[in-house]
Amino acid sequence: MKKYDAIIVGSGPNGFAAAITLQKIGLSTLIVEGADTIGGGMRTKELTLPGFRHDVCSAIHPMAMASPFMRSLPLSNFSLSFVDAKYEAAHPLLREEGTVLHRDLAKTIADLGVDGSYYSDLIEPVVNNWDKLAKDTMGPLGVPKHPFNLAAFGLRAIQPASWLARNFKTERAKALWGGMAAHGIQPLDNLTTSAIGMVLLGVGHRYGWAIPRGGSQSIANALESYYKSLGGEVQTGVWFSDRNELPEHKILLLDMTPKQLLNVKGLDFTSGYTKQLQRYKQGMGVFKIDWALSEETPFTDLRAREAATVHVGGTFNDIALSEEDGQRGKVTDKPFVLFTQQSKFDKTRAPEGKHTGWAYCHIPNGSTVDYTEIIENQIEQFAPGFKDTILARHTFSPAQMEAYNPNYVGGDINGGIMDISQLYTRPILSLNPHRTSNKSVYICSSATPPGGGVHGMCGFHAARIALKDHFNISVSL
DSSP states (O other), rough: OEEEEEEOOOSSSSHHHHHHHHHHHOEEEEEEOOOSOOOOTEEEEEOSSOOOOOOOOOOBBTTTTTTTHHSSOGGGTTOOOOEOOOOEEEESSSOOOEEEESSSSSHHHHTTGGGGHHHHHHHHHHHHHHHHHHHHHHSSSSOOHHHHHHHHHHHTTTSOHHHHHHOOSSHHHHHHHHHHGGGSSSSSSSSSHHHHHHHHHHHOOOOOOOTEEEEEEEHHHHHHHHHHTTTTEEEHHHHHHHHGGGGOOEEEEEEOOOHHHTOOOOOOOOHHHHHHHOOOOOEEEEEEEEEESSOOOOSSSSSGGGGEEEEEESSHHHHHHHHHHHTOOOOOOOOOOOEEOOOOGGGGGSSSSSSEEEEEEEEEETTTOOHHHHHHHHHHHHSSTTGGGGGEEEEHHHHHHHHHTTTTTTTTTTTSSOOOTTSSSSSSOOTTTBOOOSEEEESTTTTTTTTTSSHHHHHHHHHHHHHHHOOOOOOOO
């Protein structure tokens, strides 16, 4: 069998990031993928009816172009392109006018009226300083390169989203803020929940919320094409359960979460390290639905029809209650739903005149409750007649999400809760959490900093550390 410098298990964004980083240096690398197609959370399939192409997991990508690693790659040379919606996100309300996230910061400030000044004070520094902030926040803890910018950001980012919400005067501004913070998939009273809200708003103004033409699979395909152009190799349909069954290699990088790692043979972890992995905490799960639709979703708020993502959740208090219920294991009849209709902006997604719909909500980890009717009822409130447009649907329960991608334990798409105890100390408390107790094995999944999302930074940092440890090579972005 051929020998490799490194084998990477998993072909999600982090697996490809690790493999590309190593291959660019001149190492010989192999990606091993258990499924029959590459992509991890970046896959697009006909889940409902022929001709309707649905993003199986991730759909809209605020972090894809905000990521220093992704921006460093010439993916446009490998057929990757994005389309833009008129608005990056919309947040409709039932009893008053909702609001939208414009790409233009000034337009959003003006749209928020009396709350524009506070919004500007909160978000404009993120927009202006994102390149510096990204280097100090999108990776493991270390000596900051830009300490003053990081400190100014951190003083607010560490606070619960519920605290910063008090600074907004109008319900519509609070709702917009709550919807952004709720992407963190945890109660909005938790410390650090302001961080995700600030980042998503900031990068939305800086880079937009990207919609990949042809579906999220297009990102995976571009990464694969670029990787292979460097000489990298990919094997699909090979489920990994024993290191000794792999070809000979020097280092192993695993795009896997702790639960999976504990079931792999041949990793030779110490008992102490194993115990730390066993203490790793999962976050809430998701229930996801894809629809084939006869027409576009008839949101009463017309601006929601022109947004890349629609936050269907009502007021800030409604969203906060939904996230709190999910964390406590309670079923809610008014969940915070994230909805998108990619076919509105990318005509390759559905037959002419027809549309796709994509949505999920946060629910108790591992829940067996069928949320189909609950989600559809919630959307119907904001888009009367939506149910009448449904031609077919496909659902993913937490168990089905995990079966599709074992990294989604109990439906947890973030690879572990990203609360204050695991934001940077994931999967263990360490300044180098990508290392394991086995010096030749590294973790490059979203269970390492900076966590979930299609950005590749977990994989880049794992590869960076491995290169320094074994080849005395330093790389940076």
